[in-house]
Amino acid sequence: MIVDLPEKFSMEGVAVIENGILKIMRYIAFSDIMYELTYQMKGRNICGYCKKEKEKKKMTLDHMYPQELGGPTIPNNLLPCCKKCNRTKGNLTSKEFRKYLKKKQEEKGKYLEKVQKHQEKLKKKGKYHIPIDWIEERKVSDLKLLWTPNYSDTKYKKVRKYYEETGMFKKIVIVDRNNQILSGAVSYIVAKKMKLKTITVIPLENVELTV
Ligand SMILES: [Zn+2]
Numbered sequence: 710m711i712v713d714l715p716e717k718f719s720m721e722g723v724a725v726i727e728n729g730i731l732k733i734m735r736y737i738a739f740s741d742i743m744y745e746l747t748y749q750m751k752g753r754n755i756c757g758y759c760k761k762e763k764e765k766k767k768m769t770l771d772h773m774y775p776q777e778l779g780g781p782t783i784p785n786n787l788l789p790c791c792k793k794c795n796r797t798k799g800n801l802t803s804k805e806f807r808k809y810l811k812k813k814q815e816e817k818g819k820y821l822e823k824v825q826k827h828q829e830k831l832k833k834k835g836k837y838h839i840p841i842d843w844i845e846e847r848k849v850s851d852l853k854l855l856w857t858p859n860y861s862d863t864k865y866k867k868v869r870k871y872y873e874e875t876g877m878f879k880k881i882v883i884v885d886r887n888n889q890i891l892s893g894a895v896s897y898i899v900a901k902k903m904k905l906k907t908i909t910v911i912p913l914e915n916v917e918l919t920v
Contacts, residue, residue, distance in 0.1 A: 710843045712913050713784040715750045730886075731916045736856045739883070739892040740782045744770055747787040756791040758798070758806065763791045771795050773803035778828065779837035779881050781911050782892065786839070800828065802838065835876035837909070844881065846907045849900050851888050855920065858894035869899045881909055885916045 718726045724733045724742050733742065747770060755762055757771070771790045774780030777800050788803060798806040805824050812820050831838050871879055878900070882893035890897055891913070900908045 710785075710911065710913065711915050712746075713750065714746065714915065718746060718749060720745055729915060731913075733885075733891070733916065733918050734920060736920055743782050743784060743787065747784040748789065750784060751787075751789050753789060755789070756794055757788040758790050758794040758803075758810070761791065767791055767793075769795050771798060771803070774839045775800045775802065777879065778802075778831070779839050779877070779879065781839070781843070781881060781883060783883070783911075783913070785843075832875060837877065837881070843911050844909050845912055847884070847888065847910045847912070849897070849905055849908050852882065852884060852890055852897060852908070852910070853888055854890045854894055854897060855918070856894075858898070860895050864895055865899065868895050869903070872896075872899060872903070877909070881911050883911045883913060885918045886912070886914050887917065888912075889918045891916065891918060 712731065714726055714729070714731055716726070718724070718731070720742060723735050723737055724731060726732070731742075731746075733739075751757070753765060754768060756768070768789055769792050771788045771794070772780040772782065773786050773788050776782075780786050790798075801809060801821075801824060809817060809820055809824075828838065837844065868878065868880070871877075878893065878896035880893045880896050882897050883891045885891055897908065
């Protein structure tokens with residue numbers, strides 16, 4: 710997939726856009742680069758849901774497709790919004806949340822129940838709740854992890870347990886145009902240890918790790 714990028718972008722010594730490609734030159738949390746890109750493109754102080762202007766400390770970034778359902782931390786899936794809206798939104802997608810906001814007070818509870826059931830069903834089927842054209846299956850052996858992720862044994866066990874229960878990794882592996890892992894390293898490590906042949910990834914065709 711193609712990540713939404715601004716025409717110009719630069720994070721001193723970390724990342725730069727050249728000929729439409731985001732080049733990442735140093736290992737820092739991938740999400741920090743994605744947050745900065747999003748703010749530069751979508752603004753920092755207007756809530757994407759209630760449209761109110763807020764102070765910076767009352768703003769946050771919402772995952773339009775929730776992380777719980779596989780929603781990645783990339784600008785295409787991030788929306789600056791106020792903390793209040795983000796709290797109310799919970800695990801709804803942005804589309805569901807907009808519908809929810811329009812419902813009459815007495816209909817809201819029922820609507821939430823319906824959405825919850827739908828999400829449970831997807832989870833049971835081992836299906837992500839994100840656009841299908843964002844993801845691809847890749848051979849685990851084709852992926853390259855060139856940095857050392859920092860994670861605990863507890864985290865490893867949690868990721869593995871979730872996979873064993875649902876057949877999916879909640880945090881989808883994100884790779885650059887050369888199959889280098891940008892995010893989701895623990896999911897990849899679990900997949901490798903479990904000797905899985907393939908894994909679902911989000912390939913970012915206009916991102917390149919050049920470390
Ligand atoms: Zn708001």
